[in-house]
Amino acid sequence: MASFKLLLLPGDGIGTEVMDEVTRLVEWANGTGAIAIETETDLVGGCAYDDHGEAISETAMEAAHAADAVMLGAVGGPKWDGVPYDKRPEAGLLRLRKDLELFANLRPAICYPALAEASSLKRELVEGLDIMIVRELTGGVYFGEPKEITDLGNGQKRAVDTQVYETYEIERIAAVAFDLARKRGNLVHSAEKRNVMKTGVLWNEVVTQVHKDSYSDVKLEHILADNCAMQLVRAPKQFDVIVTDNLFGDVLSDEAAMATGSLGMLPSASLGAPDDNGMRPAMYEPVHGSAPDIAGQGKANPIATIASFAMCLRYSFDQGALADRIETAIADVLDQGLRTGDIAQAGCKTVGTREMGDAIIASL
Amino acid sequence: MASFKLLLLPGDGIGTEVMDEVTRLVEWANGTGAIAIETETDLVGGCAYDDHGEAISETAMEAAHAADAVMLGAVGGPKWDGVPYDKRPEAGLLRLRKDLELFANLRPAICYPALAEASSLKRELVEGLDIMIVRELTGGVYFGEPKEITDLGNGQKRAVDTQVYETYEIERIAAVAFDLARKRGNLVHSAEKRNVMKTGVLWNEVVTQVHKDSYSDVKLEHILADNCAMQLVRAPKQFDVIVTDNLFGDVLSDEAAMATGSLGMLPSASLGAPDDNGMRPAMYEPVHGSAPDIAGQGKANPIATIASFAMCLRYSFDQGALADRIETAIADVLDQGLRTGDIAQAGCKTVGTREMGDAIIASL
Numbered sequence: 001m002a003s004f005k006l007l008l009l010p011g012d013g014i015g016t017e018v019m020d021e022v023t024r025l026v027e028w029a030n031g032t033g034a035i036a037i038e039t040e041t042d043l044v045g046g047c048a049y050d051d052h053g054e055a056i057s058e059t060a061m062e063a064a065h066a067a068d069a070v071m072l073g074a075v076g077g078p079k080w081d082g083v084p085y086d087k088r089p090e091a092g093l094l095r096l097r098k099d100l101e102l103f104a105n106l107r108p109a110i111c112y113p114a115l116a117e118a119s120s121l122k123r124e125l126v127e128g129l130d131i132m133i134v135r136e137l138t139g140g141v142y143f144g145e146p147k148e149i150t151d152l153g154n155g156q157k158r159a160v161d162t163q164v165y166e167t168y169e170i171e172r173i174a175a176v177a178f179d180l181a182r183k184r185g186n187l188v189h190s191a192e193k194r195n196v197m198k199t200g201v202l203w204n205e206v207v208t209q210v211h212k213d214s215y216s217d218v219k220l221e222h223i224l225a226d227n228c229a230m231q232l233v234r235a236p237k238q239f240d241v242i243v244t245d246n247l248f249g250d251v252l253s254d255e256a257a258m259a260t261g262s263l264g265m266l267p268s269a270s271l272g273a274p275d276d277n278g279m280r281p282a283m284y285e286p287v288h289g290s291a292p293d294i295a296g297q298g299k300a301n302p303i304a305t306i307a308s309f310a311m312c313l314r315y316s317f318d319q320g321a322l323a324d325r326i327e328t329a330i331a332d333v334l335d336q337g338l339r340t341g342d343i344a345q346a347g348c349k350t351v352g353t354r355e356m357g358d359a360i361i362a363s364l
Numbered sequence: 365m366a367s368f369k370l371l372l373l374p375g376d377g378i379g380t381e382v383m384d385e386v387t388r389l390v391e392w393a394n395g396t397g398a399i400a401i402e403t404e405t406d407l408v409g410g411c412a413y414d415d416h417g418e419a420i421s422e423t424a425m426e427a428a429h430a431a432d433a434v435m436l437g438a439v440g441g442p443k444w445d446g447v448p449y450d451k452r453p454e455a456g457l458l459r460l461r462k463d464l465e466l467f468a469n470l471r472p473a474i475c476y477p478a479l480a481e482a483s484s485l486k487r488e489l490v491e492g493l494d495i496m497i498v499r500e501l502t503g504g505v506y507f508g509e510p511k512e513i514t515d516l517g518n519g520q521k522r523a524v525d526t527q528v529y530e531t532y533e534i535e536r537i538a539a540v541a542f543d544l545a546r547k548r549g550n551l552v553h554s555a556e557k558r559n560v561m562k563t564g565v566l567w568n569e570v571v572t573q574v575h576k577d578s579y580s581d582v583k584l585e586h587i588l589a590d591n592c593a594m595q596l597v598r599a600p601k602q603f604d605v606i607v608t609d610n611l612f613g614d615v616l617s618d619e620a621a622m623a624t625g626s627l628g629m630l631p632s633a634s635l636g637a638p639d640d641n642g643m644r645p646a647m648y649e650p651v652h653g654s655a656p657d658i659a660g661q662g663k664a665n666p667i668a669t670i671a672s673f674a675m676c677l678r679y680s681f682d683q684g685a686l687a688d689r690i691e692t693a694i695a696d697v698l699d700q701g702l703r704t705g706d707i708a709q710a711g712c713k714t715v716g717t718r719e720m721g722d723a724i725i726a727s728l
């Protein structure tokens with residue numbers, strides 16, 4: 001039987017509540033006899049800072065390197081607004097991404113049929129929506145240097161961030177996008193601001209070259225990031241795969257996720273390059289954040305995190321069948337009319353985090 | 365009688381068609397006897413490059429400096445995709461913004477009642493929508509140095525863009541946002557990514573300080589730019605004024621404009637600092653682009669550009685009454701059921717650019 005090490009990093013806010021439900025699904029998965037998952041749990045984000053003064057400890061980083069996959073809940077919250085910049089909750093998440101070289105962030109924006117009505121967009125525009133946003137995750141303005149604030153005296157400061165991309169970084173993320181497109185709608189939109197940014201010019205050039213060299217069977221469209229933000233509102237179904245840089249990916253994936261009406265349902269995967277055995281470093285997390293406003297109340301929707309665990313089973317642990325079962329169970333409880341507060345709907349029953357977890361396990 | 369110099373820069377694509385209608389409105393304004401507007405017309409963008417190899421000529425720049433206001437149509441199009449970076453159509457627009465020091469870009473996102481149905485968002489979410497996006501326009505990643513592509517040899521290139529903000533740049537744009545909010549809903553959202561960007565940290569700090577020092581009567585909310593992109597889809601009416609940097613402003617204003625369903629209707633103003641006589645350098649332009657796909661067909665919606673001219677009358681020429689009349693005429697033709705193709709609607713009459721201009725002038 002295949003055995004794997006999974007590091008759980010619940011993080012802050014609703015992170016712990018939703019991760020509790022994943023723990024129960026790990027038990028279920030182990031109970032099937034198909035797999036043996038050994039979990040370890042550690043701190044990341046504000047809770048780590050509160051505990052030992054850093055957003056992630058060296059021990060946790062070592063555990064992340066040693067694990068076959070990492071599951072993350074969420075980090076951050078107003079409680080840590082005054083924390084020094086390099087110790088803020090997000091620094092833990094960014095270090096995980098960077099040190100594990102998780103350059104490819106896959107963010108599906110799917111509209112669950114039962115939730116089409118929950119979208120702020122008209123039903124016909126989102127029903128059946130299925131976009132995959134492929135966001136570059138270890139480069140761009142998130143990590144470029146210099147990144148600093150200088151005191152100029154006379155009450156003036158100067159802040160600088162630097163967006164850097166090298167050819168190889170764009171090549172590898174483009175390849176991920178084209179590979180995914182081949183298994184989906186065979187269409188890639190590459191979003192940048194080549195009309196204003198040099199990184200956009202290079203992005204455009206490299207994606208075009210990768211396409212020409214190795215993926216000319218896939219349809220490629222270049223789109224300006226501002227226009228992409230418009231089109232995601234106007235007619236999101238025109239997209240299949242969108243590949244874009246770290247910062248545009250941050251904004252556009254959140255916009256797309258919200259457009260589906262299924263934000264609390266959306267998982268994500270962050271992947272590195274495969275090693276000689278084909279294993280790639282991987283971290284799975286919900287698209288939503290730490291939702292400090294409802295934290296600790298047992299109200300949070302655990303489905304995005306559970307769906308992230310399903311992605312983990314599929315992509316890191318090669319257990320597609322178990323992943324299918326979890327995804328079917330999620331669809332099933334929605335069909336039964338169970339809803340957490342974020343997706344509450346007339347005629348449906350509003351339940352809490354635990355009850356939603358119970359229902360999914362019962363359906364399994 | 366007050367007399368003013370107005371420079372018309374129709375630009376590329378549908379720019380020339382929509383500017384033709386403005387020319388007729390200038391004649392109308394002059395005909396009222398309230399004002400004497402002297403116009404001059406020049407090239408900007410791809411057409412300027414085709415004519416003399418630069419995206420804007422020195423003569424045109426001098427005319428822009430000498431004018432009391434500039435009206436711009438739109439620039440760019442696939443025709444100029446291969447043009448050297450510093451001569452691309454957008455370079456003309458960026459030079460105008462930078463050299464005239466038009467640091468404050470006001471982009472109203474208004475839902476015209478007659479068009480609420482045209483929005484992809486549900487009617488109740490956009491009906492009555494009235495947001496003002498205040499975008500910083502002369503700083504950030506658009507102009508920061510270094511901005512370059514370096515050949516590293518062995519097939520690798522390295523592209524860099526630099527986002528820079530100094531305290532005074534944030535102070536002056538924040539003041540514009542707070543001043544506007546006082547005349548509107550008294551609420552400002554300041555959007556940045558302080559959790560990832562040092563410019564976001566400084567932005568947050570300076571806006572907070574300006575608020576504390578001079579505008580504590582206005583309600584201020586800080587919002588992460590990615591969350592702002594989500595909230596604009598989820599519940600846009602929660603916003604009154606949004607103040608943000610050049611790049612986020614580009615993306616978020618386009619998203620908001622599209623959400624209104626009234627994209628072809630939305631004007632914008634780019635303003636500099638007032639001189640000793642209270643005159644501020646100003647450029648007015650539609651929010652929409654050059655729409656190369658429908659250029660030259662007489663189909664484009666001239667209303668955004670006509671509404672931009674109304675803004676010019678109000679803000680640069682102090683002719684609020686004439687501006688009111690134009691805005692009323694726009695509402696009037698919509699009520700009459702006239703629509704250009706972009707806002708075509710069952711039960712309404714689809715007309716071209718010229719017919720729409722005719723109808724507005726007739727209504728005046």
Ligand SMILES: CC(C)[C@H](C(=O)O)[C@@H](O)C(=O)O
Nearest residue numbers: 075076090093250559560590
């Ligand atoms: C928490 C934050 C640093 C992060 C980001 O900006 O990448 C988040 O918004 C995300 O999208 O995962």
Ligand SMILES: CC(C)[C@H](C(=O)O)[C@@H](O)C(=O)O
Nearest residue numbers: 195196226439440454457614
């Ligand atoms: C044409 C382009 C350079 C410009 C920008 O990015 O600012 C446009 O998108 C805008 O929003 O005015």
